[in-house]
Amino acid sequence: MxxxxxxxxxxxxxxxxxxxxxxxxxxxxxxxxxxxxxxxxxxxxxxxxxxxxxxxxxxxxxxxxxxxxxxxxxxxxxxxxxxxxxxxxxxxxxxxxxxxxxxxxxxxxxxxxxxxxxxxxxxxxxxxxxxxxxPSPPPGFGGDPAQLARRAVDQMALEGPAIRTPLADGEAGTVGIPLWLWTEQSATTWGPNTATASVPGLSVTATAQARWIDWELGDGSRMRCDGPGTPYIAGHVESPTCDHVYTASSAGRPDDAYIVTGTTTWDVTWLGGGLSGSLEVTRSASTSVRIGELQVLGTT
Structure with a gap:
């Protein structure tokens, strides 16, 4: 009927x-x-x-x-x-x-x-x-450009930040001293990253670019750093873009360390089928850092 x-x-x-x-x-x-x-x-x-x-x-x-x-x-x-x-x-x-x-x-x-x-x-x-x-899509239905854009994003295999600090393996940071935070930059950790998804009759190309990282520092602190951060520069105390000062030792926590989590926000723009649009995706990664008290040695 x-x-x-x-x-x-x-x-x-x-x-x-x-x-x-x-x-x-x-x-x-x-x-x-x-x-x-x-x-x-x-x-x-x-x-x-x-x-x-x-x-x-x-x-x-x-x-x-x-x-x-x-x-x-x-x-x-x-x-x-x-x-x-x-x-x-x-x-x-x-x-x-x-x-x-x-x-x-x-x-x-x-x-x-x-x-x-x-x-x-x-x-x-x-x-x-x-x-x-x-009850189900009709014959020939291939989704819409926005759906293909999301498929293209899946093809990119975007990741959270490849977290880096000045600390070498096994080394601890110090209470009161800024800890620099940044991400190694690649197509999957910062971009730009481009991929195309297609079905018969329609192709959509999407481009992703990371914009900022939201950090959870493990001590209850949170902050947002625009950009990927700055790799450590010897002799400098404060990072020009992203650092955190711990006010307490991580001793007594699991593995005597703070868990640091970075969540990258990606902006994605797409074009195809006579249409264009944008979407936002996030990806997270974590690491651990040990923070100790500054030890002052004296003589008598």
Whole structure:
């Protein structure tokens, strides 16, 4: 059964269609706040009569063919993915309607609501497209550019900071003396890092660049350092970009050490499918540092 759309302006008109014009893609609901006339058509079909037109298919290089033989893009910005079974485009509606909306047909939260637009309308003009509930993505659905951007980010294998301090292995820092903190810089620990994710008909390229590191110092202190920090410069006391002064020894803590955790925030920009966007991701890493009291030796 199809619940189609007929825009009426300011008047309500009953539109009657012959059964042969029905579209078997499912029930479609017009989004508010349009003034609409809902048309319900039931078409049992004729299983003994094959369709006059060849079925839609995909021809490669991001091009699909409709049931009438016309070549259309498999992905279209603002419309979504081409469904070869009905020559319509589908994209997940954002945001999804409330769970008590009739368009869910009582199925919420299963499945999703899709916004449908058809390349070759099968109904009378003005009665095709709208919202429909589906239990799973339709044939040919490859996600959206934002989803591909997240897939590209996964390919980058971004990491938290490769934490460095001036302390050699087994060496302890000193209470009251600034401890420099920084990260070794690479494509995976600081960037830039670029990757491309693709499906037939759509490619999205994402570029990630780290911006700052949030530090948890193990003594209850927290701080944010913009940039990767500065590697230790011999003879300098304070870091020009990122350091922390401990006020108490780490003695008595597990392994007599403070656990230091750095969380890097990455800015990601992406471009593809005629669209662009951005997202933010974080990655964390930890290390331990031992801090001791300054020992003063005297003579008598």
């Amino acid at each position: 199809l619940r189609g759309l007929a825009l009426l302006g300011c008047a309500a008109v009953l539109l009657v269609l012959p059964a042969a014009a029905a579209h078997a893609a499912g029930e479609v609901t017009c989004p508010p706040p349009l003034i609409i006339c809902e048309v319900e058509v039931e078409d049992p079909g004729d299983p003994g009569s094959p369709p006059d037109d060849p079925p839609a298919t995909q021809v490669g290089d991001g091009q699909c063919v409709t049931f009438r033989g016309n070549v259309v893009p498999c992905w279209r910005a603002g419309a979504g993915w081409f469904n070869a079974s009905d020559s319509c485009y589908y994209q997940v509606l954002e945001p999804q309607p409330p769970g008590d909306d009739a368009v869910w047909e009582g199925n919420y939260p299963d499945g999703a609501i899709y916004d449908v637009s058809c390349a070759e309308p099968l109904l009378a003009p003005g009665t095709n497209g709208g919202w429909t509930w589906l």
